Amino acid sequence: MTEEIIIAGFGGQGVLSMGKILAYSGIMQDQEVAWMPSYGPEMRGGTANVTVILSDERISSPVLTRYDTAIILNQQSMDKFEEAVKPGGTLIYDPNGITRPPTRPDVNIYKIEGTRLAAEAGNPKIFNMIVLGGFLKVKPIVLLDNVEKGLAKSLPARHHHLIPMNIEAIRTGMKHVERD
């Protein structure tokens, strides 16, 4: 199994940390992982994206142009990455702020209202975990148990009391993701 994923959105949405938690979850189930961020003169409000690869085999290129899954969180990223999903692949997006929804007929498209659900829960910080939950429902490539362990590894000990809240957010995302 190899899953090549791009997560793309605004800086500040938790794109990079979502990728990191996913990568750590892969390690918890003995997979090879790579996490390759865009880096540059970026700042909050600018675009940010990260490539995450989980595989049972040695990972080749951390730099990709086609992905099994694209998790898209703003319009700029939709414009850039809709075409980059492999035929038969998966596109998950948050409709908030999307003015031109995806149209590819050869890709499985899912919607997760992460922004709305996080706002309703009164905690915008869990946005990325809701989206991660949506992804894991559609592509259960890592077990929730391993995500929990991954969270414990990627968060400093002083934030470990937040893990149940994050797992809850993932469950919320799993419940609300829907076929477009």
Place this chain on the structure above:
Amino acid sequence: MAEIKLMKGNEVIAEAAIRCGCDGYFGYPITPQSEVMETLMAREPWKETGMVVLQAESEIAAINMVYGAAACGKRAMTSSSSPGISLKQEGLTYLAGAELPCLVVDVVRGGPGLGTIQPAQSDYFQATRGGGHGDYHLLVLAPASVQEMNDFVSLGFDLAFKYRNPVMILADGVIGQMMEKVQLADYSPRWTDDDIERISGKWALTGKKGRDRHVATSLELDSYKQEIFNHKLQAKYRLMQENDARHEELHCEDAEYIFVAYGSSARICQKSIQLCREQGIKAGLFRPVTLYPFPRVPLRALSRRVKGFMAVEMSAGQMVEDVRLTVDANVPVEHFGRYGGVIPTPDEIVEALKKQIISAS
């Protein structure tokens, strides 16, 4: 069981330095390698192993601090990125001229000049030809994974002391910024004064104590003596070529076409090989692990049984010169590069192979 962690290449350089018993790091921040010093400062190894971490006033100051520590037989290192490495060249040639061991990490970015902060491999010439003045070389290691960023720190120090020569880890922004699974090394203690006496007692500045004084210098005004010294350096470089040229081959057994690539380009080429083989093209990868000494012998051997080589690098064509100097003249050698901070894609590498070699022959 050693620890498995998810870390950035740059962070791993710092962690590996602490764990291998490095005595001192002297640096100056520059993207895309600032995490090296950031991690060291956050880890505060001076409390744990006694390792010194110092942000110097400039790159030039940092490399000269390395010279001072190295002259005392200490395991000293610095890191920077391309423009900063250019500034360090005077110090590097002096270190090579004084035969002082040290480790230099270069996380390359696009140039020339201040260039860009995005990844590149356009400093191959500077790294492998001796970037400063005089007939000298650094021993250059090219990691292609975060794990190798870890492994090459202690290997680099070992080779530096084996040859009394500066060693460079030549990475790039991809390897520095990427996170992968890494198995960290166990802790080795820093060398004691007795260790230094035993390992480097013949030359290190450890206090005169009833012996002739040691001098760490690259100055010799008698030309004949300087020529003899240069002979010694050349003999050392020949030994490196004989004993420490390293490489890796992937899918070369049945390959008709070979990508030659190092560092992150070698990773991208691994994907290109998959794509090639899906299309029935038998492609393989030859990855130089040491860029100097260049692994000539195994590459030359391969050239007797393949149809062509494609050197892939994030430069306008630098390593390809070493490939051409190495392989049989009747085998085609082509170059594909993206540069200025642009990373080649696996697909365009396959297209280049088809167009420049397969269709052309």
